[in-house]
Amino acid sequence: MSKGPARRKVGIVGFGHLGRYLVQRLQDEGSQHGLELAFVWNRDVQKLQGQVPTSLQLQDLCGFPECNVDLVVEVAHPCITQDYGEAFLASADFMVGSPTALADQATETRLREAAQRGGHTLYVPRGALWGGEDIQRMDNCGTLQGLKVTMIKHPDSFRLESELRERLQAARGQRAVLYEGPVRALCPLAPNNVNTMAAACMAASSLGFDGVQGCLITDPGLPDWHVVEVEVTGPAHEHRDQAFTVTSSRRNPASPGAVTGAATFPSFWCSLLACQGHGGHVRLC
Missing domain, CATH: 3.40.50.720 (NAD(P)-binding Rossmann-like Domain)
Structure with a gap:
């Protein structure tokens, strides 16, 4: 049988x-x-x-x-x-x-x-990461010009290293930007929190970890949400000072203090x- x-x-x-x-x-x-x-x-x-x-x-x-x-x-x-x-x-x-x-x-x-x-x-x-396949498709077609991923979480949801931990403590419970710049330098400082950004870098291989920009924000006003905003920039219009852009905002319910949101x-x-x-x-x- x-x-x-x-x-x-x-x-x-x-x-x-x-x-x-x-x-x-x-x-x-x-x-x-x-x-x-x-x-x-x-x-x-x-x-x-x-x-x-x-x-x-x-x-x-x-x-x-x-x-x-x-x-x-x-x-x-x-x-x-x-x-x-x-x-x-x-x-x-x-x-x-x-x-x-x-x-x-x-x-x-x-x-x-x-x-x-x-x-x-x-x-x-x-x-x-929302829209990863679209980002990858633009990248494969050579039309992806820029990519920025912003992650906003409650202070208790971060597991940070070195200077980022110090910046989080210095924020004293206020909304604050902890980091803004290339994702490569951010990953070792927040290895448990920015896997979404790393996935974006792999989707946008032409930009990679040095070209994709990451922004990490602490916000005590978000006790049970993780917010991920993705900004994609495409080619400029041939005859105008305009560029193709797509912006998305993903709100993922999360238990207070959780590193990983429920939808993940x-x-x-x-x-x-x-x-x-x-x-x-x-x-x-």
Whole structure:
């Protein structure tokens, strides 16, 4: 008797709020989509106890090739992509849930080359980015001239490093601009907060992390919302002092103090479902 088509095996790296969500969806609905949970890894393995069957707990991430997965999904920390991204792409497709890791030029180059070399796809989930495919299409056509992403959150929703943390404290509960400039310099200062900006940089590859502009704003008047504004600039009119522009504003409900907004969870699930293997290149999903 035929067993039917093989299921696509998925490994989840990270078991925070987003990792738990994806694991649960895979366990509940994976078979409906031709997917099977193959392993779950977390830095603190104790958090997996009672939540993930022992047979699916991966103790050593270096041993992931033995699980024979088709797709690895990282929802842990940028350092995972920097340390293991090449190895993942050597034997599987890889969805990088922390694309701020790609702000490191060497890491981005290594992963692009690894995808080509192994014939696997490096997937970048859009997360909270609205209009990513349109941005990418303009970029591919050579009509994208400028891109700016502004993120506005309550002070408690930020996880910042170094001088940005000091600027947040100095704001003293007032609305303030914490950063405005190229996204590349921002990513290591706010690795958990600006993955949307990093996704925009990958969609707009001609501009990249140096050309895409990012603006980070703290606003105590937004206790339960994350706002993402995207400003796209296209070519100027041939005979007038005008340029094509598109501006969008996305308001994502969020629990007070949450780093990730509510709508981002199902967005990641949809991105995972789109990771069906597209060959050795980078693809927004």
